[in-house]
Amino acid sequence: MDSNLYIYNTLSRTKEKFEPLHPPLVGLYVCGPTVYSDVHLGNCRTFVMFDLIYRYLLHLGYKVRYVRNITDAGHLEGDMDEGDDKFAKKARLEQLEPMEIVQKYTLGFHDVMRLFNALPPGIEPTATGHIIEQIEMVKQILKNGYAYEVNGTVYFDVEKYCKEFNYTILTNRQLDDLLENTRELGGQNEKRGRLDFALWIKAKPEHIMQWPSPWGNGFPGWHIECSAMSSKYLGNSFDIHGGGMDLAATHHTNEIAQSQACNHVQPAKYWMHTNMLTVNGTRMSKSKGNGFLPHELFTGSHELLSRGYSPMSVRFFMLQAHYRSTLDFSNEALEASDKGFKRLINAYALLDKLNPSPKSNIDLKGLTERCYAAMNDDFNSPVLIAELFEAVHIINSVYDGKTEATATDIEALKKLMDDFVIGVLGLKEESNQSDDMGKLLDFIINLRSEAKVNKDYATSDKIRIGLNSIGIQLKDNKEGTTWNKI
RNA sequence: GGUCGGGUGGCCGAGUGGCUAGGCAGAGGUCUGCAAAACCUUUUACAGCGGUUCGAACCCGCUCCUGACCUCCA
Numbered sequence: 001m002d003s004n005l006y007i008y009n010t011l012s013r014t015k016e017k018f019e020p021l022h023p024p025l026v027g028l029y030v031c032g033p034t035v036y037s038d039v040h041l042g043n044c045r046t047f048v049m050f051d052l053i054y055r056y057l058l059h060l061g062y063k064v065r066y067v068r069n070i071t072d073a074g075h076l077e078g079d080m081d082e083g084d085d086k087f088a089k090k091a092r093l094e095q096l097e098p099m100e101i102v103q104k105y106t107l108g109f110h111d112v113m114r115l116f117n118a119l120p121p122g123i124e125p126t127a128t129g130h131i132i133e134q135i136e137m138v139k140q141i142l143k144n145g146y147a148y149e150v151n152g153t154v155y156f157d158v159e160k161y162c163k164e165f166n167y168t169i170l171t172n173r174q175l176d177d178l179l180e181n182t183r184e185l186g187g188q189n190e191k192r193g194r195l196d197f198a199l200w201i202k203a204k205p206e207h208i209m210q211w212p213s214p215w216g217n218g219f220p221g222w223h224i225e226c227s228a229m230s231s232k233y234l235g236n237s238f239d240i241h242g243g244g245m246d247l248a249a250t251h252h253t254n255e256i257a258q259s260q261a262c263n264h265v266q267p268a269k270y271w272m273h274t275n276m277l278t279v280n281g282t283r284m285s286k287s288k289g290n291g292f293l294p295h296e297l298f299t300g301s302h303e304l305l306s307r308g309y310s311p312m313s314v315r316f317f318m319l320q321a322h323y324r325s326t327l328d329f330s331n332e333a334l335e336a337s338d339k340g341f342k343r344l345i346n347a348y349a350l351l352d353k354l355n356p357s358p359k360s361n362i363d364l365k366g367l368t369e370r371c372y373a374a375m376n377d378d379f380n381s382p383v384l385i386a387e388l389f390e391a392v393h394i395i396n397s398v399y400d401g402k403t404e405a406t407a408t409d410i411e412a413l414k415k416l417m418d419d420f421v422i423g424v425l426g427l428k429e430e431s432n433q434s435d436d437m438g439k440l441l442d443f444i445i446n447l448r449s450e451a452k453v454n455k456d457y458a459t460s461d462k463i464r465i466g467l468n469s470i471g472i473q474l475k476d477n478k479e480g481t482t483w484n485k486i
Numbered sequence: 487g488g489u490c491g492g493g494u495g496g497c498c499g500a501g502u503g504g505c506u507a508g509g510c511a512g513a514g515g516u517c518u519g520c521a522a523a524a525c526c527u528u529u530u531a532c533a534g535c536g537g538u539u540c541g542a543a544c545c546c547g548c549u550c551c552u553g554a555c556c557u558c559c560a
Binding site for chain 2: 013030031032033034039040042043044045046047049050086168171172173174176178222242243244245246247248249250273274275276277278281282283284285286287288291316317320321322324325326327328330332333334335336337338339340341343344346374380382383385386387388389390393396397399400402452455457460461464465468473474475476477482484
């Protein structure tokens with residue numbers, strides 16, 4: 001299959017035409033969360049953006065195998081290649097078992113992703129579920145001569161690797177600079193080179209998260225899980241590997257090295273990196289403590305927010321910026337997105353109420369082509385949204401009787417909005433109204449209409465203002481009265 | 487210090503060597519019992535200084551400011 005999709009590849013730092021290794025199959029691997037704490041909004045942005053990418057690939061007709069891991073072991077606290085991992089530390093803090101921590105935050109993560117209307121990945125493997133695969137990979141890397149064992153811990157030999165491969169291929173850094181600027185770190189005395197990183201880590205006896213291995217009891221290093229799981233489910237070479245930009249310099253660099261050292265191939269053809277969400281121009285991160293939790297956002301219980309914003313408004317806010325740009329988070333920006341989203345989704349709801357004309361004076365073909373052109377240009381969702389507002393304008397105009405559209409064009413408009421607003425952008429109407437609520441509102445609107453006919457405006461205003469105060473907005477027009485949630 | 491990005495109107499954010507981004511906010515109007523919505527019209531831009539060019543916000547140089555990564559983080 002042929003498409004005109006271009007993807008910015010971090011490896012080449014250019015947009016490249018997307019040509020899957022085995023069309024129509026596409027293998028997509030995205031580094032998922034480390035589930036030792038609540039995901040914050042910055043984490044969510046990455047997963048929402050890859051949801052957009054996943055959805056568009058599906059829309060183009062590719063058969064996508066989407067793998068996103070859950071890191072539930074092996075992620076070390078601080079920069080030491082020894083000691084406790086994050087789960088053990090958090091477990092002590094919360095007085096839980098490490099696996100209780102994992103379960104708690106995995107469930108929380110899934111809840112949030114569901115609220116954001118993100119499609120679940122096809123496979124969501126965990127590090128603890130793939131210890132054997134990771135041990136096998138470490139064994140192979142040792143066998144190939146790119147690792148060494150010291151006292152129960154196995155290190156990757158970066159210096160040896162550098163002689164044959166380009167270690168800094170993703171970030172283009174100079175190796176000498178890296179060596180000069182890497183600090184003296186813990187575990188240094190065991191490591192031969194200061195850039196070497198742990199593939200397998202010896203566990204302290206009291207450490208509950210440990211498994212037997214040829215090198216004694218221990219647990220896997222952080223980077224090996226993604227290499228092991230991506231090759232298990234997608235093969236040694238697959239199409240797209242993604243993650244946040246912050247992972248490129250270390251995690252992804254080491255992933256490439258591990259896969260090359262083990263399988264002698266580049267793991268991914270295209271590397272995609274999403275940019276950071278910022279607050280007042282500074283990156284939102286766990287360690288900085290400036291992270292917004294999704295529920296603070298939805299309820300408005302955060303000092304920087306004047307009110308709560310719905311998950312769909314927040315998703316729309318994220319989609320209005322390109323995935324490779326930083327996006328600055330503020331109450332004002334969110335407020336603007338909230339209104340923009342409602343304008344878009346209200347127009348979508350109007351599609352069923354359009355009256356066809358014998359003639360048409362709109363150009364849907366050009367508009368549709370521009371929508372595809374936007375997405376084909378490295379998933380440019382902000383431009384897509386700008387085009388979709390053109391469709392919003394047409395829909396409103398037809399509804400007002402100021403523009404004419406044939407039944408065929410109305411169908412095409414409906415398909416366009418279904419494809420892109422619902423399918424690709426993954427937005428949906430948030431009204432949680434049941435049929436009962438719809439019927440109830442129809443009844444109330446009828447009562448109000450009767451009052452209006454009788455010029456009993458006191459009653460009709462009372463109804464309108466009362467509904468408004470509980471979040472339901474009435475809109476009077478020639479055809480009658482429509483309503484939507486505020 | 488090294489690597490790589492940014493600086494666009496009141497806000498958020500696209501884009502580009504010549505043609506309106508878009509949303510929000512502001513102003514005026516139409517419609518309407520009022521309101522809201524919608525529709526029409528409209529005001530604010532491309533950090534600074536040089537250079538290349540018929541033409542630059544877009545290319546080049548310098549300056550200033552700023553961010554990310556280089557250490558756990560999507």
